[in-house]
Each structure stands twice: as structure tokens, then as C-alpha cells.
Amino acid sequence: SQQGEEDPQALSIQEGENATMNCSYKTSINNLQWYRQNSGRGLVHLILIRSNEREKHSGRLRVTLDTSKKSSSLLITASRAADTASYFCATLLYSGAGSYQLTFGKGTKLSVIP
Amino acid sequence: NAGVTQTPKFQVLKTGQSMTLQCAQDMNHNSMYWYRQDPGMGLRLIYYSASEGTTDKGEVPNGYNVSRLNKREFSLRLESAAPSQTSVYFCASSEASTGQYFGPGTRLTVT
Numbered sequence: 174s175q176q177g178e179e180d181p182q183a184l185s186i187q188e189g190e191n192a193t194m195n196c197s198y199k200t201s202i203n204n205l206q207w208y209r210q211n212s213g214r215g216l217v218h219l220i221l222i223r224s225n226e227r228e229k230h231s232g233r234l235r236v237t238l239d240t241s242k243k244s245s246s247l248l249i250t251a252s253r254a255a256d257t258a259s260y261f262c263a264t265l266l267y268s269g270a271g272s273y274q275l276t277f278g279k280g281t282k283l284s285v286i287p
Numbered sequence: 288n289a290g291v292t293q294t295p296k297f298q299v300l301k302t303g304q305s306m307t308l309q310c311a312q313d314m315n316h317n318s319m320y321w322y323r324q325d326p327g328m329g330l331r332l333i334y335y336s337a338s339e340g341t342t343d344k345g346e347v348p349n350g351y352n353v354s355r356l357n358k359r360e361f362s363l364r365l366e367s368a369a370p371s372q373t374s375v376y377f378c379a380s381s382e383a384s385t386g387q388y389f390g391p392g393t394r395l396t397v398t
Contacts (some may be wrong), residue, residue: 218386272337275385277329
């Protein structure tokens with residue numbers, strides 16, 4: 174079953190605006206990761222936030238994590254047409270014997286209109 | 288440095304046929320994974336290998352087998368393909384709890 178659920182499912186904004194995507198999950202996690210997928214391509218890792226962190230930045234990306242609410246948000250500032258893609262949150266759980274499993278949500282489809 | 292490579296890129300099978308999807312990584316990662324992605328869905332884990340010589344089932348392992356041939360290579364086999372296995376398959380690799388690196392995917396259609 175899918176651990177993370179993104180909201181909204183689809184988002185359309187004008188170039189230059191900010192885009193915010195939310196993710197909720199169900200169980201305790203080791204860390205939470207965000208990925209981007211361009212149409213027809215593999216996923217690209219964007220940013221990882223550990224369970225003891227509350228906020229993390231990388232370039233135009235800002236991720237927050239609230240473990241008490243089991244939720245995370247991804248903010249993309251000053252969006253560009255090239256940011257058009259699907260964005261997935263994924264939660265990492267330790268599954269024993271040195272192995273980890275990543276569980277993905279269904280994604281948010283972001284369209285940035287030039 | 289090619290990252291994660293997958294072959295083939297596209298494949299069409301008839302119901303009941305078998306095939307092996309190949310995956311290789313050149314980043315010296317211990318962990319490798321196979322996922323499937325269906326339209327409008329996130330990725331679902333089929334099998335993973337935490338280290339050379341070990342493999343474990345993920346969320347949707349039925350109808351698949353895997354082999355961790357060596358540290359670089361992790362293959363996924365469909366013994367008797369079914370239409371429900373029509374999907375895009377992604378291989379990924381990582382070091383333990385860090386972010387995963389994905390291959391470009393294999394689009395499989397089973398008729």
C-alpha cells in the first residue's frame with residue numbers, strides 16, 4: 174500500500190509563481206525524499222529530509238517536515254517552464270538486516286505555463 | 288559514468304512468454320531495487336537487494352523473480368508474462384538510507 178499521498182494531484186501555475194505540494198504519510202519514517210519525473214523519464218532525486226530535521230533548502234527548493242502531523246511540503250520558488258514535471262514524495266523505512274524500503278506516493282503533476 | 292542503465296528500453300510480449308530485464312549501475316552502490324509504475328500511480332517496489340548475495344520481496348513480487356548477479360547487476364525475470372504486468376519498470380540503486388538513482392525505464396506491453 175502507498176505510504177505517502179500527495180496533494181494536490183495536479184497544479185497549474187504561471188511562470189515566476191511559487192508552487193507548493195504537500196505529502197502525508199502514515200507510519201514513522203527514517204527520512205522523507207522528494208523526486209521529480211519528467212514525462213517518459215526515470216525519477217530524479219531532489220532532496221532528502223531526515224526525521225529529526227524540520228526544514229531543508231536546496232536552490233529554489235524548500236522542504237518542511239512535521240513528524241507530529243506526519244506531513245511534508247515541497248515549495249518551488251520562482252517556477253520556470255522547465256519545472257513542469259510530476260513530483261513524488263517517498264518515505265524511507267528501515268526493513269531490517271541493513272536494508273531500507275522507499276514507498277512512493279502517487280505524485281503531483283505540476284504544469285508551469287510560460 | 289553512466290549511472291544506472293537498463294535494457295531493453297521497450298518490449299512487447301505475448302501472454303505466457305518469458306523475458307529478463309537487465310539493470311547495471313557503476314556507482315558501487317550496495318543496494319538495488321526494481322519498481323513498476325502504472326498510469327497515474329507512484330512507483331511500487333517489486334524486489335530489492337540490500338547487498339550482493341541478498342534479495343527480498345517488496346510490495347508486489349508475485350509473477351517476478353530477481354537475481355543479484357554481482358554488485359553491479361540486478362536482473363528481473365518474468366517467467367510467464369500476463370497482461371497485468373504491462374507497465375513501466377524502473378531499476379534504482381543507492382547506498383543504504385540515501386537518495387536513489389533511477390534508470391531510464393523499460394516499457395513493457397503484454398498482449
